[in-house]
Amino acid sequence: MSTNQSWFDRALAVIPGGVDSPVRSFRSVGGTPYTVASGSGAYVTDVEGRTYIDFVQSYGASLLGHAHPAVVERLRQAVSDGTTFGAPTPGEVLLAELMTERVPGLEQVRLVSSGTEAVMSAVRLARGFTGRDRILKFDGCYHGHSDGLLVAGGSGVAQLGLPGSVGVTAGAVADTLVAPYNRVPTLDDTVAAVIVEPVAANMNLVTPRGGFLARLREECDRVGALLIFDEVITGFRLDVAGAASFFGVTPDLYCFGKVIGGGLPVGAFGGTREVMSVLAPAGPVYQAGTLSGNPLATAAGAEVLRRVGTKEYEYLSARVATFAARLEEVVRSAGLVARAPVQGPLLGLYLSHDEFLAPENFEQAQRLCDNGLYRPFFHAMLEQGIALAPGAYEILFVSLAHSDDDLERTLEAAAVAARGAAARS
Numbered sequence: 001m002s003t004n005q006s007w008f009d010r011a012l013a014v015i016p017g018g019v020d021s022p023v024r025s026f027r028s029v030g031g032t033p034y035t036v037a038s039g040s041g042a043y044v045t046d047v048e049g050r051t052y053i054d055f056v057q058s059y060g061a062s063l064l065g066h067a068h069p070a071v072v073e074r075l076r077q078a079v080s081d082g083t084t085f086g087a088p089t090p091g092e093v094l095l096a097e098l099m100t101e102r103v104p105g106l107e108q109v110r111l112v113s114s115g116t117e118a119v120m121s122a123v124r125l126a127r128g129f130t131g132r133d134r135i136l137k138f139d140g141c142y143h144g145h146s147d148g149l150l151v152a153g154g155s156g157v158a159q160l161g162l163p164g165s166v167g168v169t170a171g172a173v174a175d176t177l178v179a180p181y182n183r184v185p186t187l188d189d190t191v192a193a194v195i196v197e198p199v200a201a202n203m204n205l206v207t208p209r210g211g212f213l214a215r216l217r218e219e220c221d222r223v224g225a226l227l228i229f230d231e232v233i234t235g236f237r238l239d240v241a242g243a244a245s246f247f248g249v250t251p252d253l254y255c256f257g258k259v260i261g262g263g264l265p266v267g268a269f270g271g272t273r274e275v276m277s278v279l280a281p282a283g284p285v286y287q288a289g290t291l292s293g294n295p296l297a298t299a300a301g302a303e304v305l306r307r308v309g310t311k312e313y314e315y316l317s318a319r320v321a322t323f324a325a326r327l328e329e330v331v332r333s334a335g336l337v338a339r340a341p342v343q344g345p346l347l348g349l350y351l352s353h354d355e356f357l358a359p360e361n362f363e364q365a366q367r368l369c370d371n372g373l374y375r376p377f378f379h380a381m382l383e384q385g386i387a388l389a390p391g392a393y394e395i396l397f398v399s400l401a402h403s404d405d406d407l408e409r410t411l412e413a414a415a416v417a418a419r420g421a422a423a424r425s
């Protein structure tokens with residue numbers, strides 16, 4: 001019999017912890033993960049045939065919903081043309097054009113295969129360009145799992161309660177400084193770059209305070225450090241051109257991932273021609289990848305980007321704003337306090353017994369995420385066919401495929417789940 005338990009048991013035997021990425025594990029919420037057999041639009045179906053309204057959406061990679069017919073068709077064509085060559089292809093040029101056309105200050109991009117790779121490469125480039133060593137990141141922001149940035153990270157690192165990771169040497173993080181989010185640090189001329197999630201979406205959702213990003217830009221300029229926006233989540237999800245146009249602050253370097261692969265493995269980093277010219281083969285900073293700019297991934301990503309414009313982002317943002325307000329209401333009427341902060345279509349969810357303000361940094365987010373309420377809430381939602389991320393540090397991803405009825409059903413389930421969670425803790 002094909003059951004979630006039997007697949008998980010088999011996975012545990014041959015894959016550490018049964019998962020290929022720790023955020024997918026149910027370690028912080030307990031229980032057996034559902035094993036997905038297929039997905040369609042807003043839904044995923046597990047190996048037992050149960051269908052869930054999916055708010056994970058591959059942690060934001062899926063903007064149109066799963067297996068969008070146009071993306072599937074585009075991939076069908078692309079796959080029969082050959083999947084990788086080790087030579088330039090039109091697909092990578094087309095995706096790079098679609099990105100640079102929209103994003104301010106993005107004159108050139110280099111495609112890679114994951115967000116981690118994008119960030120790792122952008123940091124190396126910033127160091128090479130400035131001739132400086134130090135990097136500053138913010139507490140609770142997640143920038144992938146490259147050694148130098150695996151410190152004070154959000155997402156799976158926070159979910160497992162880890163300060164960083166064993167196996168990362170003191171030397172590897174010696175040049176990484178950490179500052180609290182939403183406070184502008186004072187820099188000096190040893191700092192090559194400041195990296196920030198313009199909207200922090202790996203410590204649940206923490207939005208930037210008014211002026212935070214603009215003052216960060218000024219502080220970087222004052223000492224000649226580069227500003228890197230890690231837009232692996234916000235890029236082409238927050239709005240049509242990402243955080244720079246949304247907040248009116250342009251970084252020197254961008255990192256992308258998730259949405260731009262249309263559900264296939266992709267990452268990208270880019271910036272002005274001046275900065276990007278330091279990269280090999282034009283310049284001395286080495287960076288490479290056998291599958292970089294992969295024809296399948298670029299075909300899927302370009303198909304997604306072509307299908308979304310200002311209208312789609314406005315539509316999604318408006319829906320999410322209404323949904324968030326109602327979510328707070330239903331949870332409150334069930335006897336708990338909820339805050340569902342939004343920024344564009346990005347949506348967070350904090351639960352508590354007592355009144356609280358929306359968190360502005362990791363410490364505040366952590367207190368709420370670790371209060372024990374998410375676990376019973378998560379399971380009660382799952383029992384009712386609503387799949388949230390199995391960890392309190394992730395946000396909810398509403399795709400363009402989620403219907404009014406899906407959101408309505410989610411609200412009804414949230415009322416039941418909140419009542420249960422309130423009673424049990």
Ligand SMILES: *Cc1c(COP(=O)(O)O)cnc(C)c1O
Pocket residue numbers: 113114115116117119142143144145197202230231232233257258267
């Ligand atoms: C997901 C994520 C990454 C890492 O991307 P991967 O494709 O998982 O390697 C980096 N930065 C941010 C902000 C992310 O959300």
